[in-house]
Amino acid sequence: SVPLGYFGGIGAASRNGILFKGGNFLNAITHINAIAFDKTGTLTTGSFEVISVAHEGITQEQLLYFISSVEQKSNHPIAQAIVHYAKKQGIEISNENSIHELSGLGIEAEINEKKILVGNARLMKKYQINLPQEIQNCTSTIVLCAVNEKYVGHLLLSDTLKNDACKAIKNIRKLGISDIRLLSGDKKEIVNNFASQLGIDKAFGDLLPEDKVHYLEQMTTEPNKSVAFVGDGMNDAPVLALSDVGIAMGGLGSDAAIETADVVIQTDQPSKVATAISIGHATKRIIM
Ligand code: ADP
Numbered sequence: 001s002v003p004l005g006y007f008g009g010i011g012a013a014s015r016n017g018i019l020f021k022g023g024n025f026l027n028a029i030t031h032i033n034a035i036a037f038d039k040t041g042t043l044t045t046g047s048f049e050v051i052s053v054a055h056e057g058i059t060q061e062q063l064l065y066f067i068s069s070v071e072q073k074s075n076h077p078i079a080q081a082i083v084h085y086a087k088k089q090g091i092e093i094s095n096e097n098s099i100h101e102l103s104g105l106g107i108e109a110e111i112n113e114k115k116i117l118v119g120n121a122r123l124m125k126k127y128q129i130n131l132p133q134e135i136q137n138c139t140s141t142i143v144l145c146a147v148n149e150k151y152v153g154h155l156l157l158s159d160t161l162k163n164d165a166c167k168a169i170k171n172i173r174k175l176g177i178s179d180i181r182l183l184s185g186d187k188k189e190i191v192n193n194f195a196s197q198l199g200i201d202k203a204f205g206d207l208l209p210e211d212k213v214h215y216l217e218q219m220t221t222e223p224n225k226s227v228a229f230v231g232d233g234m235n236d237a238p239v240l241a242l243s244d245v246g247i248a249m250g251g252l253g254s255d256a257a258i259e260t261a262d263v264v265i266q267t268d269q270p271s272k273v274a275t276a277i278s279i280g281h282a283t284k285r286i287i288m
Pocket residue numbers: 038039040041071074076078079103104105106107118119120141142143183184185186187209234235
């Protein structure tokens with residue numbers, strides 16, 4: 001049976017906007033000695049902004065029409081930013097298409113009998129689309145578009161760190177947890193850039209959702225590691241389930257993540273991860 005003190009701990013957490021799915025996780029979280037963070041929507045706001053548009057062989061309006069018509073069917077943070085931008089530009093978005101979303105890559109779709117691809121360089125590589133040289137080494141998030149297997153342009157987007165993202169990492173270090181890692185499906189260069197702003201030295205980009213699962217599998221089997229994964233849930237449910245303590249950011253997080261997680265942070269503040277650990281320790285002191 002669960003010691004009574006845990007109820008107090010769950011109450012204290014809940015007053016801080018932290019939902020523990022059970023008293024056992026208040027105990028488990030005190031044993032965590034490594035934390036892996038997702039990037040987009042977890043440590044960054046996930047509210048992207050389109051910063052530039054490049055088109056080739058079609059007009060800018062046509063490019064935005066194809067991309068936004070496809071993205072309006074997705075609820076990825078990148079998709080929402082693009083649809084918002086296209087609407088602001090007065091683009092008539094089509095609703096007549098069906099899409100197939102490839103997680104960690106982008107989307108394939110058909111519009112007016114044209115085959116449309118919208119996504120990252122990995123998606124374009126998968127379909128052997130030739131890309132202009134200058135695209136290879138850009139350091140912002142890029143969404144490329146191909147129509148009938150031909151590159152027709154791209155958008156560059158920027159994302160920013162959440163206000164308390166740096167504090168989140170600092171407070172975790174203060175609790176004596178030094179193994180902090182950043183995992184992301186975004187490009188390596190972008191992930192490294194955010195990691196250095198955050199003071200995280202172990203950063204891994206270009207990870208497909210299944211790569212994240214393998215990574216977490218390995219990490220949890222490292223000797224004497226007890227691992228928490230913190231994610232916003234876009235494609236993160238399997239990793240949340242694998243970690244010793246799965247923590248979902250509930251502010252923007254998906255239902256699947258909130259369902260799978262052991263701990264849900266109901267505000268949009270990653271610094272609450274350290275708060276949750278502290279409450280675990282305080283509860284233990286009362287019980288012991
Ligand atoms: P993260 O691991 O940073 O949370 P995701 O796994 O959600 O990122 O996505 C990884 C990458 O896949 C994105 O950076 C983007 O390049 C691409 N991607 C995923 N979904 C979409 C989409 N709907 N439109 C365009 N690109 C997408």
